[in-house]
Amino acid sequence: MTGEPALELQRIVKRFGSIRAIDGVDMRVEQGERRALLGTNGAGKTTLFNLIAGEIQATEGRMRLFGRLLGRTSVHRRARMGIARSFQSSLLFESLSVRQNLDLARSGTQGRQWRIHAPAGTAQSQRDTCRYAERVGLAAALECPAGLLSHGQRRQLEVGMALIQRPRLLLLDEPAAGLSPGDRPMLRQLIRDLPREMTVLMIEHDMDIALALADSVTVMRDGRVVAEGFPQDIRSNPVVRDIYLGAAHG
Numbered sequence: 001m002t003g004e005p006a007l008e009l010q011r012i013v014k015r016f017g018s019i020r021a022i023d024g025v026d027m028r029v030e031q032g033e034r035r036a037l038l039g040t041n042g043a044g045k046t047t048l049f050n051l052i053a054g055e056i057q058a059t060e061g062r063m064r065l066f067g068r069l070l071g072r073t074s075v076h077r078r079a080r081m082g083i084a085r086s087f088q089s090s091l092l093f094e095s096l097s098v099r100q101n102l103d104l105a106r107s108g109t110q111g112r113q114w115r116i117h118a119p120a121g122t123a124q125s126q127r128d129t130c131r132y133a134e135r136v137g138l139a140a141a142l143e144c145p146a147g148l149l150s151h152g153q154r155r156q157l158e159v160g161m162a163l164i165q166r167p168r169l170l171l172l173d174e175p176a177a178g179l180s181p182g183d184r185p186m187l188r189q190l191i192r193d194l195p196r197e198m199t200v201l202m203i204e205h206d207m208d209i210a211l212a213l214a215d216s217v218t219v220m221r222d223g224r225v226v227a228e229g230f231p232q233d234i235r236s237n238p239v240v241r242d243i244y245l246g247a248a249h250g
């Protein structure tokens with residue numbers, strides 16, 4: 001393993017017409033780091049994930065993944081370089097079971113097209129699928145069509161689909177959103193237990209969850225980074241207090 005950062009963003013700008021959704025973001029995430037990304041609605045967090053994953057291209061700036069300049073590298077190629085993500089709004093195959101969705105996510109990383117009628121995997125990969133379903137609390141729902149899952153279970157499946165790709169850099173967009181209070185500790189433990197070789201960048205609105213899991217925190221507003229630091233410092237940062245408590249004091 002080299003000492004290169006997992007991810008390095010330099011002066012990233014993304015314009016949508018006249019909107020500067022990302023307005024000159026610098027960020028460096030070390031290998032193995034757990035970084036939380038906080039910020040109000042519309043701050044640009046998901047747009048930043050879309051840029052990192054390669055779904056959209058930056059208007060300006062440079063991005064490096066494990067030291068390699070990304071340029072216009074495709075989503076597919078970035079996935080093979082080790083990026084996996086979960087989405088804020090579910091993107092699942094509704095009529096396919098939990099098991100099939102997990103199988104597709106795994107095969108998606110092996111350079112093949114996603115095949116709806118993929119043959120049943122080897123005994124080894126079947127066990128592996130069960131293990132991942134168990135890790136995200138869906139062992140009992142393995143044969144359930146994704147379309148019948150509760151909102152929280154869908155989020156759990158999405159996290160499982162990202163993990164089964166064994167990413168080097170995992171991007172989680174509000175993984176706890178919509179989870180029942182009972183399922184939140186499960187998710188928290190799951191993220192805590194992720195292997196340290198895996199770098200995790202996580203968008204999370206719930207400051208308590210974010211600060212409990214993260215080594216470091218980046219706070220965004222209006223497409224800019226407005227604060228960065230250790231969790232204990234972020235909680236008392238005046239800009240962050242203003243963003244999060246402003247309305248309450250308002």
Ligand SMILES: Nc1ncnc2c1ncn2[C@@H]1O[C@H](COP(=O)(O)OP(=O)(O)OP(=O)(O)O)[C@@H](O)[C@H]1O
Nearest residue numbers: 016019021039040041042043044045046047048088
């Ligand atoms: N494809 C797009 N076309 C035009 N504008 C966009 C597009 N995607 C995002 N935006 C705009 O960019 C800004 C940032 O949006 P983004 O979804 O990244 O915010 P966010 O921080 O993820 O917010 P939330 O907490 O609500 O998920 C918003 O003003 C949004 O309307």
Ligand SMILES: [Mg+2]
Nearest residue numbers: 045046047088
């Ligand atoms: Mg978002």
